Amino acid sequence: MSHHTTPLIDFYRGEATDHQGRYIDAIWALSPFWLEHTHDYIQWLFPIPEVGRFNGFAPPLTVIERDAFKDDSALRERQRTSLDVMLSFLGLARDGFTITAQPGLNMREHIWLKAGGHNHLRISRMIRSLAHCHQQALALALQEAVVRIGSEQGIVSDASIQYWLSAHQ
Template identity: 65%
Template structure:
């Protein structure tokens, strides 16, 4: 099966990722697992570029983009993937509004620091949502992480700039 068809099947819950995990399996994993495993985020939030960290992850092709555009259930499933990651980041979503959970703190949420792999994940999520025809949600997530990261004063200017530029050229 071609990579784009594997990714579509994965998102529809009809096929596994390269490790044999179904999307529902990943959704059910613990925050510890989400933090320490690095080969799932590319499947949940595909982008056109090949991952430097997961050579087995398919890329977002025009075929996959078209599938997300045509299939509301794929977009809803990506929204569920976002909700899983929001919870991991100490955030929550109500419709297209994203806010901090009451327990969000610098000491327990590792993305609230100067740098790290979670900042790369955030950039990927913003871009993937937009490319998968969820620009409004991408903008809401972008605003939330920039606002919260700035408010806590611990996220580097470099990361904030990447997040600001992640939607460059995307329609509103």
């Protein structure tokens, strides 16, 4: 196992905090309300190579982190925990590589089923991050689930569906 260390890897291993002093386990335990209304944690849970205009506080995913995720199954497992936290927030559930709607999924409580919004960007980031962190099968499972469920049970815009379909590149 490689022992690369960067702020992102240390955060993911639970050995360091994000820019707000939060440990990953604390973020995993937060309420759906907090997850909805706080906008600076998803960049740490699901890093991507690009740095957004508004998220300069979060480290981008570099070759160093990608190699660490490739070499360290424990890091990939911890990212699967992050995925499960966000799936639960979105009204979804995972069994291995199968992602399905929870019985209570509805547009009132799970606003990602509506046409647009910041949760659509979060979902794109999650797909892209999983693919970049050597979890391609999970990236494709998430992509398939949100496209299917967003079309069947929601009124997700075509634009969002196209983003999700291209996110795993």
